[in-house]
Amino acid sequence: MEVEFRLPSLGADMEAATLTHWLKKPGDAVHRGEAIAVVETDKGLIDIECFEDGVVSALTVEPGTRIPVGTVLARLASETAPAVPAPAAPISAAPPSPPPLVKPAAPAGPAPATAATVPGRAHISPAARRRAVELGVSLEELQGQGGVDIIHIEDVERVAALSKASSSDPRAAMRIAIGNAMTRAKREIPHYYLQQAVDVSPTREWLSAHNAKLPVAKRLLEGLLIVKAVAMAAARSAEFNGYFRNGRFESAVSVHVGTAIALRGGGLVAPALLDADKKDLQTLMQEFSDLVSRVRAGHMRSSEFAAATITVTSLGDEGADSLYPIINPPQVAIVGAGCIAPQPWVHEGAVMIRPVLSLTLAADHRVTDGRSGSRFLKMIGELLATPDKL
């Protein structure tokens, strides 16, 4: 059996990418999770992973080509059946052919991009269609937009601005990409906010004792404990972990915690620490260090990019006391951690000076209410206060 490998959407605001180079050639065996190609997006270079086991039968896109989400990149012969020779029509820099109207055979793994597999005619306003022709924006690029039901002139102009900016200035493109995602979040998601101060002295004591035994390279960061606490709380609170898509909430089976990482020179990305609730702190720390260095070098994996089911954003030691973050759609919750600072704190009836962390939760009111949000936030605080259980 032959399956098509399509360019997945690596975020709600990703519409297209440029294929940089192939990591595989026809005849190579590939395994699920293995990187098959490198593409350049507004957020940097990303290794695109394969969702199937199989043998590459054809590569259908040439390096250097800008391709919309949903474009067939390669054909794979799955190992269960002999390959059917497919008419290889390599895509060059010319505009891609329109997507098939009939839903293609779904891959066995998770669908890489919803937009590419939805059949039927796109709802694009007449004026937007004409503007798209004028600006040279393909309908596939427009359809690659997640979560937009009807495409208007404004969307066409945004996509055109994005491709123009990304070809000239990647930083500007990232600014636009962040702007698009956050505008969508503020427009569509009814956010509610909760704040909770947490005395983190037990966490600090545990952490110093723990780190004292370790070489510098392996020491845990305070922020990582917050990530782990959020992951464990999310695993127990399904309604904060998942996606709001097509008008309803789908809770996620796994907990992938997006960690907002600021880039040198501006911008930020939030790649995911996969299955963060199930991994021990040491493993997470190693993965986190690896992630930060790869992200800053501009080299993320596609599974990390789009997978986050909830996000944590932290201002670090020099940040403001609290932050009120914006949800990264289609997720439904984001936890913010302010700077940990000595504060007057009532402990057993006496005022003491304690290191206090301000935790905030922004959550989607379409899915949860303040009451469950409050339980969720307190749970994170309690987990942080019992670090030996993290």
Add this chain to the structure above:
Amino acid sequence: MRMTYREAAREGLRAALRADPRVFLMGEDIGHYGGCYAVTKGLLQEFGPERIRDTPLSESAFVGAGIGAAIGGLRPIVEIMTVNFSLLALDQILNNAATLCHMSGGQVNVPLVIRMATGAGRQLAAQHSHSLEGWYTHIPGLRVVAPATIDDARFMLATSLASPDPVLLFEHIFLYNIEGDLSDRLEAVDIEHAVIRRPGRDVLLITYGGSLHKCLAAAEQLAAEGVEAEVLDLRTLRPLDDVTIMEAVRRTHRVVVIDEGWRSGSLAAEITTRIVEQAFYELDAPVARVCTAEVPIPYPKHLEDAALPSVARIIEAVRGVLARGGSA
């Protein structure tokens, strides 16, 4: 000069009577009573019974007489109390006034002006409140105009009288009491062109007559929310000024048509169709319509209000066409 719409209409009539001895007024209760909406009040005393003529209660008879007078060389201005009663004269209007020029091979023009009150909002119940001007826009051979401002109320009559063909002039009953300034320097208005009453870039409100002021009020409220609505006053309902309409569609890409007629087979339907025919690729959202509920206009105030286009319904329709994603 500040005046009401009613006074402006009366000034238009006085000016016409003074300017041309062939002009005379004819209708039910327009003389001694001063007109059912008091537009002709005082004109009998000023111009005498030869030129301000009270007629018997027969719309067919006095409209027919008006057609005869026009053919005979006079310039009659016939008043029909409300458009509801004009149906009694429909045979004269359609089969004679609108048709004779065509049937005579251009030999017989009918330079007749018929004024009618139209519309609802004064609790006059179903037989006095309908907006049937849209029906008349169906008829070739007629020109249909709807002054909605003080200036148009003052000056559209003269332009209508100058037309060699019959003109129906609709005055919305809600407008009579509105007050405004008459432009000092204006001496005439055309009856060819629609006019943009308020410019805006986000959405186009197309309307006429009594709904114009609701649209302007809605645009004002929308502006406070950052939505710039352009308001187009059709002024002439037949023939429609397609050029001005399509230019405005090209500027805004989103359209709401506001028409106090019923939705089915309405003037709003005609305008919407023309936009789809002539400016389809300019549309960024489906065209929306705000029309009167498809019931005979109710007498009770709250039901009458609920049946008619309102500022709130206009704003709601605007939000609908501006909504991200829209309704597919």
